[in-house]
Amino acid sequence: MQAHSKQSVSFPLECDVLVVGGGINGAGIARDAAGRGLSVVLCEQHDLAAHTSSSSSKLIHGGLRYLEHYEFGLVRKALIEREVLLRSAPHIMWPLRFVMPHDRGQRPAWLIRLGMFLYDHLARRELLPGSRGLDLRRHPSGAPLKADFTRGFVYSDGWVDDARLVVLNAMDAAEKGAQIHTRTRCESLGRQGDRWNATLRRQDGHALQVRARCVVNAAGPWVAQFLGESAHVRSSKSVRLVKGSHIVVKKLFDHDHAYIFQNADGRIVFAIPYERDFTLIGTTDVEYKGATDSVAISQDEIDYLCTLCNRYFSRPIAPADVVWSYAGVRPLLEDAAADASAVTRDYQLDLNTEGAPLLSVFGGKITTFRKLAEEAVDLIAPALGNSRGAWTANACMPGGDLFAPTPQNRSVREFDSFVHGLQQQYAWLAPQLLHRYARAYGSRAHALLKGKNNVEDMGEEILAGLYAAEVDYLLRHEWATCAADILWRRSKLGLHFPKGSEAVLDAWLAARGGQRSDQPELQAASR
Template identity: 80%
Template structure:
């Protein structure tokens, strides 16, 4: 069938999760022409189903993955500086009891965690008397001793979008809801056939291909590219639950279950607590992964082991699950499978690079290494650049990443609230957290609340929806309420239908306006 559209590029990236958009951004910034296709919305699957942490991985020290932990610890502060609006430091409390490793051994592990990489932004670990610290109050009285250490929090879905936005602003074509059906090698070129949700076909001629399909990496190789690989991924399902807030302070908790698995309890969206994750083998379909009743029971039981206030499955207000495509390493326990990654570059003809494994904290380094591998094959010798660059909205106090942007974020918010005094402070805080310095771009020309258009849902104005659809590839209520934001947690039932109806009406109106009279 004749394609409706034809594109030529240096690099076709398949997959709109964190690794795919990170690679597209890095490559576009080095001057390569890039096309990225994603069969669904950006961050629809694994990359919006994480524990939402930028962390070194304290528990990986148990498996002697010192190289991975060091790499992640270095990246932790690089990322915090690059996007201080969607990431911020967080303190984690680990209650200790007799069933765990000796306190001296845990303290030694935390000392190592503190010193494997240089820290400028995050305080070190220390012991806690839970009877005298605010984090002890919500816990059962038998937990009297603990430890506290630092890591970071991230809005994972927005991290994906911001990487895609930066890639697009550097010239990349970002095609969402567009599936790569086949790639065929012809000489020194790849010929790819893409298909959009509406059925439009797009032909892409690319000098190289990056397979960043996540859980579908092996399937893409076998079905779309007709290639075999010596590497494989192990699918591990991770699920989370959200309940009404279990504690008032701003620390998170790390709990160890008697089975050895780790679960976090994290302050979430002001009024909630996020609890997860599970680590179980997964062999089902990867398109629509959901939490099981057994996983909900598991997370509730573990929470009840530590918190004085018990929770039950009926208390769960939202849940999500995702499949992590971890690099197969023959570990017997799913929770022990490595979170490191491998890049497989096939140069037998036109190059194809496949990404196996990885974790959200190391995405930027993974992307840098991926482009370092494939760019020279495409005669591009430009050096890496992302370690010293802000993500869109992260340039709070200048174009370069700054420690000040992390330490003085509240000062930035106060400046916005002074500048836009006619907006509710809570709404401006949400904008600052979502859009950072680009809040001003979104609100450009607005002098009063009426300038923001219709309030479609409580706190959601037409101005913001238009911005998300125009700038951030949002097409539906789910994109806006659950990935570009978490407003879905705060709005009443039926809100998604209202927003979808508004979006459909706006599309009809725009079509009528563009048709000739």
């Protein structure tokens, strides 16, 4: 690994683009813009992916159910992106097969088959097998289901570690020159000639003055609030806040397929293998009017998800079986749909040029973030005198270059051989731990383990399987500052650790001198 010096901050800080919001869209736009040679500053009032972008169903998918709403363009765009993303980060994304049990009370089998035929053929597939009918009496996925379900369908989509996807975009942006400021709020913003003057306020009270040629409002659920209260700009577009909640229970099945269940109200819910020992169940679609920074699942939503699962699984679950839950607010583009589940997942980009440019992002879904970012930078680049073309379609995320050189699809299809090579190179570490490193860090696992030759070199084992070396890596390279960042967003180790583990880790961090500096060390991938 070749270390680079930390970025310095001058006052006022001059940049081409100020991105407000450290969710998937903001991080993706920062990455794309920095890769085209634009100087970028990103500020996020909390942690990266602290809200909506870590609260998804964690799927890279075209959206099979969106076909019912005739959103063929959105589905096609998402299906194309599905394989682009799988190739870009095969350590945190991978193919997943979905089983849809069928009974007479649901949509006709011929209609489902037609929908799946369209889903298979709206975009070219190279990585994922197509759909087919399924005899649940003979397939392993039928065993956990009630005996009434004898017939079904199976199709392909993808899985993603959503919070890590945001972090990897921010890492790539930083390695291309962007400055990423977490726990830093855009306190004020005003146009002055051909520049925006912004005051960014860190949680410790320190202020950064920024002069930017362009501002991108990627504030997610706060997009409209930011426009009105901070930028003092009116927009004809608005967002509709829809809450999506999930529950996690001890694993309900042992095979590697996921389920998609249809409810009588027309909604669908996924049951997905999760973190080796668990099943992830969700999501709901509920209109939301509360505070956007304190979103929580309701008892009604827990009951709803349990009831729907109990319609299908032979082993019932109850609210008492929920070991963890999370909820997030999706800032969907308002389209006057009566039902929250029918609101479009597409996005619109609103460019205001009444002075220095201001681009606001309305709507979107995690699968189409890269395309959204590309289109966003295409819009602002001409005003900034930048003519470099789009570049992210064939680029790997940090850690995604598992093989060098990387023949098409090898990293996706041969992930297990990458893990095997890692286990041979670092045979002194437990295979299960190395597999976790491979999934979390990909080729960057070599950076984490550089200079380590035995377990003692990993430093203190703060919690079971969590060594000081990994925590130090997350502090230096991934903007982690506290136990919640490490145990729930950079990883899901919090699910596996006993109660009180966050306090243990926070105490360890405090004893080590608290938070790291704002800009992490930059690195180049190495082996």
